Amino acid sequence: MTAYLQSVLGVELGWFVGTLALILLIALPLMLAVAMIIYTDRKIWAAMALRKGPNVVGPFGLLQSFADGLKVFLQETIIPSSANKGLFLLAPILTFTVALLAWAVIPFSEDMVLANINIGLLYILAISSLGVYGVVIAGWASNSKYPFFSAMRAAAQMISYEVSIGFILISVVLFAGTFNLVDIIKSQDGHIFGMVNAYGLNPLLFPMAVMFLIASMAETARHPFDLTEAESELVAGYQTEYSSMAFALFWLGEYANILLMCALNVILFWGGWLPPLNVDWIPWFDIPGIFWLFGKMFVIFFIFSWVMATVPRYRYDQLMRLGWKIFLPVSIFWVVLVSGYLMLTRYG
Amino acid sequence: MQIFAFYLFASIVIASAAFCIFVRNPVHSVLWLILAFFNAAGLMLLVGAEFIAALLVIVYVGAVAVLFLFVVMMLDIDFAELRAGFMKNLPLGLLLALVLMAEIIFGIGAWSAGGMGEATAVVGPQAGGPSNIEALGTLLYTKYVFLFEAAGLVLLVAMVGAIVLTNRKRGGVRVQNIQSQVRRQPEDATRNEQPEVGKGVEL
Numbered sequence: 001m002t003a004y005l006q007s008v009l010g011v012e013l014g015w016f017v018g019t020l021a022l023i024l025l026i027a028l029p030l031m032l033a034v035a036m037i038i039y040t041d042r043k044i045w046a047a048m049a050l051r052k053g054p055n056v057v058g059p060f061g062l063l064q065s066f067a068d069g070l071k072v073f074l075q076e077t078i079i080p081s082s083a084n085k086g087l088f089l090l091a092p093i094l095t096f097t098v099a100l101l102a103w104a105v106i107p108f109s110e111d112m113v114l115a116n117i118n119i120g121l122l123y124i125l126a127i128s129s130l131g132v133y134g135v136v137i138a139g140w141a142s143n144s145k146y147p148f149f150s151a152m153r154a155a156a157q158m159i160s161y162e163v164s165i166g167f168i169l170i171s172v173v174l175f176a177g178t179f180n181l182v183d184i185i186k187s188q189d190g191h192i193f194g195m196v197n198a199y200g201l202n203p204l205l206f207p208m209a210v211m212f213l214i215a216s217m218a219e220t221a222r223h224p225f226d227l228t229e230a231e232s233e234l235v236a237g238y239q240t241e242y243s244s245m246a247f248a249l250f251w252l253g254e255y256a257n258i259l260l261m262c263a264l265n266v267i268l269f270w271g272g273w274l275p276p277l278n279v280d281w282i283p284w285f286d287i288p289g290i291f292w293l294f295g296k297m298f299v300i301f302f303i304f305s306w307v308m309a310t311v312p313r314y315r316y317d318q319l320m321r322l323g324w325k326i327f328l329p330v331s332i333f334w335v336v337l338v339s340g341y342l343m344l345t346r347y348g
Numbered sequence: 349m350q351i352f353a354f355y356l357f358a359s360i361v362i363a364s365a366a367f368c369i370f371v372r373n374p375v376h377s378v379l380w381l382i383l384a385f386f387n388a389a390g391l392m393l394l395v396g397a398e399f400i401a402a403l404l405v406i407v408y409v410g411a412v413a414v415l416f417l418f419v420v421m422m423l424d425i426d427f428a429e430l431r432a433g434f435m436k437n438l439p440l441g442l443l444l445a446l447v448l449m450a451e452i453i454f455g456i457g458a459w460s461a462g463g464m465g466e467a468t469a470v471v472g473p474q475a476g477g478p479s480n481i482e483a484l485g486t487l488l489y490t491k492y493v494f495l496f497e498a499a500g501l502v503l504l505v506a507m508v509g510a511i512v513l514t515n516r517k518r519g520g521v522r523v524q525n526i527q528s529q530v531r532r533q534p535e536d537a538t539r540n541e542q543p544e545v546g547k548g549v550e551l
Contacts, residue, residue: 012349087379118479122402126389129410133382136414140375140421148421155418159411179481317524 022114026103034255035065041255041305048309075244080142083241087141092242092249095134099256102127106263107182109273109289120181121169124264125162128219131257132158135221135228135238138250142241150237153316154221154228160323161218167331168212171338172268175199185272197278200269204341208334209269211327213303216261218323220254223308227316262300263293270296350394357390374420382413399480 009017039054039062046053054061079085105120107113117123132155139151173179176187176199188197200209218225229237239250266272273289275282284292314322361384368380385408392401478486488496543549 015349087376117398119398119402119481122399122406126402126405126410129406129414132410132414133417136417136421137379151421152418155414159414162410315524318526321524321526 019114023104026114027100030100030103030256030259031252033259034252035069036062037259037301038065038068038251038255040301041308044302044305045309048306069248072244072248077244077246078241080144080241082143084141084143087137088241089246091134091138091141091238092246092253094137095131095253096249096256098127098130098134099253099260101130102260103256105181106260107185107267107272108293110182110186112290113182116180116182118178118180121173121179121184124181124260125166125169128257128260129158129162134250134253138238138242142238144241146234146236147238147240150228150234150240154238157221157225157227157319157323158219160320161215161327164323164327164331165212165215165219167328167335168208168215169268170335171205171208171331172199174335174338174342175202175205181267181272185267185274188271189274190278194278196276197271197274198269198276199271204338205269208331209265211331212269213265213300214322215327216265217304217307218319220257220261222258222304224311224314225319226313227319230313258301258304259297262297262304265300266293266296270300272296354391354394357387357394360384360387361391374423375417378413378417378420381416382409385409385413397480399484 043053054064057063057067079088102124104115105123135154136151139147176184188199192202199205221228239247273293275284275292364380364383368377371377389401389404541549
């Protein structure tokens with residue numbers, strides 16, 4: 001598309017318009033996906049609690065999220081008088097923007113990727129490390145004690161888990177030999193003796209896949225690690241003082257981040273757009289890759305929801321212990337193990 | 349396009365660095381610093397050093413600045429006191445600024461004079477050549493491997509030092525014993541009794 005626009009509008013302008021169109025092509029369906037995934041989330045919890053969940057607005061309650069969005073949109077934006085106004089309003093915008101930014105490098109199928117850069121994974125690490133600022137700034141700018149506690153917790157929690165996520169990613173990168181997300185998926189094609197298309201099914205990387213799933217829950221401050229908005233202790237955490245669209249932006253950003261983490265799980269460990277098994281007698285290579293990607297993302301999201309519906313919240317010291325005393329040593333050890341294995345088999 | 353991006357990033361870096369110094373509130377100051385880091389990463393992208401740019405964001409914006417913010421947020425800010433220290437520290441600050449400026453001028457002078465062989469080589473990666481990460485990796489692990497290891501050792505010593513300095517045993521602190529908490533069974537904590545009418549239960 002960009003090439004066509006460049007032929008019509010000239011090189012520079014065509015590139016600009018084409019990229020803008022592609023960005024909208026990712027961002028707008030993403031917003032729709034967020035609305036639907038919130039509905040899905042609520043339906044799954046409801047099913048696990050033997051309730052019906054949202055079922056009034058639209059067929060099967062499908063339009064519930066849109067009704068909620070409209071309600072929030074029509075509410076008054078309340079800014080506490082003692083809040084730091086500029087930062088108070090900046091925080092939700094920042095959270096939302098950062099949640100969208102990372103989608104630039106996510107490959108939806110082999111040639112459906114906005115920015116196919118060779119530091120894709122590092123870019124995602126960099127952007128996800130920005131995510132903490134939205135929460136921290138919100139907590140500080142609210143000038144209220146519960147949001148502030150929440151901000152402190154968020155800062156500590158996200159930094160702790162980013163360290164071990166970094167090491168987990170390194171073991172994948174060692175196997176793939178590249179930071180480019182498209183190439184990481186391609187390197188999973190026919191992984192174990194040409195049988196499967198997923199690093200997660202490699203016995204050496206399976207523990208990393210599990211740890212990455214848990215760490216991504218902690219990174220998105222999702223149950224059972226949602227200490228930042230533990231309602232029994234902190235009212236609603238950093239969102240306490242927010243209302244109206246500012247609140248909605250936090251909500252959207254949070255779910256966009258969760259979807260991003262699902263996509264990352266799928267891309268790094270479960271073969272992205274590739275079908276799970278590398279065999280020809282089932283015609284599943286004919287299914288477009290994007291369906292595989294979305295299907296796998298949905299499975300991971302279901303696990304997220306499932307965990308939320310069943311596992312009680314961690315205590316703060318348990319959270320820190322898990323991050324620093326278990327995940328960090330194990331993931332460092334695994335980097336050594338994986339590089340040793342690769343030295344023996346591939347490079348030795 | 350590149351020119352436009354360069355001037356955008358460069359002007360934001362300079363403006364936010366200036367704001368970082370001049371704003372009164374330390375939290376705002378840290379946030380301006382973060383903006384400066386972020387745009388410096390943008391500048392590095394423009395010269396083709398995308399790996400360094402990503403590392404700058406991950407390490408400085410994602411970790412170091414968060415810790416800054418963490419500490420600064422907990423300060424009890426007294427604005428009058430902040431202003432009082434300004435005149436006292438002015439000579440030292442001016443001296444530091446002078447030294448830094450001299451270093452930059454010397455650096456530019458050395459660079460424009462030709463430098464030491466490699467510095468005059470073509471800046472930035474060539475199309476079709478090894479990527480940033482590969483080029484840096486081969487250089488770090490072959491030519492500069494001892495310096496690289498030495499840097500690692502220095503960091504290790506600093507880390508151990510920091511842990512030794514801050515890790516002191518304090519008495520009277522209640523700690524969580526995770527093993528005993530995990531081992532605890534319902535039978536250890538609960539008891540099922542059927543007391544007769546009028547009789548209580550001994551706890």
